[in-house]
Amino acid sequence: MARIIKFDPRGGDEPSKKGSGGKETPRVVKAEAKNRKGKPEPLTKEEFEKLLEPLREGLKRLYPSQVEEVLGFSGLGEKNGDRVFLVGALMWKRYGTEQPLLSTFVALFERGRLEQISFLEAKNNYWDWRTMIKLLKKDFHTEELFNRFMELVGGRHRV
Numbered sequence: 001m002a003r004i005i006k007f008d009p010r011g012g013d014e015p016s017k018k019g020s021g022g023k024e025t026p027r028v029v030k031a032e033a034k035n036r037k038g039k040p041e042p043l044t045k046e047e048f049e050k051l052l053e054p055l056r057e058g059l060k061r062l063y064p065s066q067v068e069e070v071l072g073f074s075g076l077g078e079k080n081g082d083r084v085f086l087v088g089a090l091m092w093k094r095y096g097t098e099q100p101l102l103s104t105f106v107a108l109f110e111r112g113r114l115e116q117i118s119f120l121e122a123k124n125n126y127w128d129w130r131t132m133i134k135l136l137k138k139d140f141h142t143e144e145l146f147n148r149f150m151e152l153v154g155g156r157h158r159v
Contacts, residue, residue, distance in 0.1 A: 040078040040085075040140045048077060051084065051109060058114025059092070062126065069093040071100055076145045084109040085140040087149045104155065106132050106146065120157060133159050 043051075056070040075088020086107045093100050106129040107117040118129035133142040143159045150157055 038081050040080040043077040043079055043084065043086075047079065047084075050112070051077075051086065054109060054112055054114050055090075055107070058117065062114070062117065066094055067092055068095045076149050078140045078145065080139045082111045083139065085136055085142060085145070087142075087145050089153060104149075104153070105129075106142075108132065108136065120155075130159065 052070070052073065055073065059067045059070055069092065071091040071093060073088050073090045075086055077084055077086040077088070079085075086105075086109065088105060088107075090103050090105055091100050092103065103122075104120045105117055106120075108115050116127045116132060118125045118127045118132055120129055133146055136142050146157075146159055149155070
């Protein structure tokens with residue numbers, strides 16, 4: 001099961017500001033990156049649901065001794081070309097435990113494959129989630145997505 005949370009990091013339907021002469025000017029986003037390949041777009045429900053299987057396969061590939069099954073996830077995400085940035089909560093089953101676990105994560109998919117994932121609760125990660133957010137900021141609205149997700153779930157982390 002996958003569930004998308006709708007969020008527009010650019011502010012969405014905020015009213016435009018009045019410029020000089022009383023004319024309305026569109027809201028300007030100042031966070032334009034120089035090296036951005038394209039413009040990040042929010043994931044559609046279908047695109048989000050398609051990430052469940054690559055997430056399941058990627059976690060079993062990266063953590064074969066821990067991940068027994070991925071039960072579902074929910075979160076916020078953006079796509080930019082063939083790359084997808086995702087912030088979310090993952091429900092999974094660990095080997096040797098009866099109860100499922102819930103973990104918050106930051107992930108990067110490339111060409112439909114999980115390439116990087118960092119769990120906020122983990123002490124040892126392959127990738128540090130703070131570093132991932134900073135490095136991917138030029139291609140995605142990483143900080144806005146992360147902070148919005150933390151607001152929604154009542155998390156204590158902010159960037």
